[in-house]
Amino acid sequence: MSTPETSTAVPVAAGDGDGAGGPILKVEGIHTYYGAIHAIKGVTLEVRKGEIVTLIGANGAGKSTTLRSINGLNRPREGRITFQGEDITNRPAHEVVAMGISQSPEGRRLFPRMSVLENLEMGAFQRTDRQNFGEDLDRVYDLFPRLAERKTQKAGTLSGGEQQMVAIGRALMARPKLLMLDEPSMGLAPIFVEKIFEIIVEINSQGTPILLVEQNALMALDVAKRGYVMETGQIAITDDADRLSENEQVKKAYLGIA
Template structure:
């Protein structure tokens, strides 16, 4: 479904991604793990059109995204839940969700999808008239995910969904990611909590300073001594 081929990305003179290549197949959960500054968020921003590669290509269902802008990429079926949630704080929960469907014209289906989001995240239904900025961190994360789901993505990309959340909420968020995937959405996940990410993913890639240094079946990487030492605290 998605493939990055020898992608190089720069921030001015800083070489952030150094020839990255990886694939995401339809129906999978694929996770990118690595320490801070490894290039994980840069990778996601490049896929969603917020950054453009200087060299190499990003392909989604055989279309080259390398120079396509972000709104067009959303319309093609990729939705990005950014690090730090980025919800619209002065708008209500339901208005935030409506904005997720901004590019859609199918009013009845939008209504049905709103209902689906409220079923996935019952807390949002309770808070639907509340200003998004007054929600707790966990509720804001649910809203950011719900808003992304409202665009009916074929590929959902998530950047650090567990950041700053209590362990119980982290578990809940990861169960919902699995549920979204089981309902037919492919997921690419960037996550600091490597153990949690590897436990739900099919495959994983390990990034270090802008390069992929390890890849493989997520369960195998969970058992790998190298990964345990570097990312799982053991």
């Protein structure tokens, strides 16, 4: 049944070329509810190989719920999510992680009483290839040298920026085929925000596609290739990131430029 789906050539947006390929993740018209609250009203989006896609929007627009729907923490009632051509719509979170989608959740959600190293180990929980563990750990320590210094410290005692590093590092330990970052800049000092975005670009340049949820639209559109703007549970605008940052509506509402 899914063969015609996967073989359908996806129209690549104009100006698309460098490294970006076919879609790795497709979200088609999902509806997600919290009890009776209709949080996501038919969201459709896709992430293609090798790109950074950002999902921006105001508080409560449904950005995080979209991510939670993708990785199985919330179950959409309608719609379809496919990852590498496979339907993952109602898969439990642990299966989705095993398939290669890992995320740094909103508010970081570290294990506060575990050390930095133990948190990173938890990220690799689904992995069965123990021998590559050290290699991945080195990769994370390369990206975040601070974490190497602090590996025995309890995650709960780290500063906000360091915690965000652990959260991203932890997600990377799963060797994701798709990395989802939920508000990595939340609550961080400006200099740290810049640092985190640099690292996001670096991770992406190593080949991992990233779905980035952000309130900091300026920074997000700066690093992303394409962007989706969410409003009250729906995708309001879709475009290339550089064109979105020129869009009058976006400028006004999210970039604070009149």
